[in-house]
Amino acid sequence: MRADPVRTATLLALVGTLAVGAAFLVTEWYPSSKQTLLKPDHPEVVAVGERIYESHCASCHGEDLQGEPDWQSPDEDGYLPAPPHDETGHTWHHADEVLFDVTKNGPDAYAGPNYRTRMPEFGGVITDGEIVAVLSYIKSEWPREVRERHDALNAATENR
Template sequence: MSDHNDQRPEPQRTPLEESRFEPYEVNRPIPIFVLAVAVALIAWGVYTLWSDSGPSTETAASEDAPTVGTTGDRDVADGQGSLMSVGASLFESNCVTCHQANGSGISGAVPPLAGSRYVTGPAEAPVQILLHGISGVIAVAGNQYDGRMPRFGETLSDRQIAAVVSYIRQQWGHDAGAVTPAFVSEQRGRFAADRSPWNGGAELEAVTGIAARLTRTAATEASQ
């Protein structure tokens, strides 16, 4: 069948019908569900703006808590009492598992802090050990230890390290001086942040002046 046969004539309107035609729109009200969602979103937005404009009690509480990563500047600056408090909290969070709450360490594995010349001697020693860690033979309280302590220079600030060092220098009968954040900052600048851990007491001796006190036999056995 040809295309000519498929075409059908369109209905024709008379001039009278054309003049009477008026365009119009069908009245389609907004569904109640859509209105309810819109109202709920507006109410939620208003509440969010109002709640964000006031102080957050949760944030305020977290700033006061002496936890790792958030403790430091304000609390340490408050004075010696706060310095000891922050140091005690950081010691419990990071050190007590190995060095024990009484500073006795673990027999044959972790050297004690109580009575250690590396704690009560020149402050460079505990600061550098915390900054860079230590690995190798070290003699403490008449015994030798050959373990590894991780570095905290990347995770603790100068003020936090000052707090920990000051705390251990005042505990377990110690009477060594406290350490300031400025001193820690000075010690941090002496060596590259990513340097290797200190190679036991022998390398620390060159930096801190604290004698390694290793006998020739002990040093030979440790190198084997």
């Protein structure tokens, strides 16, 4: 049975259009300025962020953002386990720009050379827009009060 050339061409055109559209949306999520603004109320961004979180982050930080057990104590090799990204952790204590930079470039610049973690740099793995999407998904899962406190932190950081 031979494939219908018109149907094949139409399908390829549709796939191509969707790919270009998705790439456009992802790049639009990341602002051109240095300031990173998360989009926890943007359903499409959050949905993409959830899928990326599941494939790149959940194995360490937990499917429910709960982190690894005893995350504040070094393991037998001296590394700190992955912290939770839910309201019980410290993620929301950091402004958007810091969260973005740590995800993209690793925690060394913020935590110092003695901070031992297995957290990789994701800058060469996912795009800036995808980093924003993942962080937006994480923030979307926080209780309203925690999100408001994080928003206030961002506002205070912007005014410096």
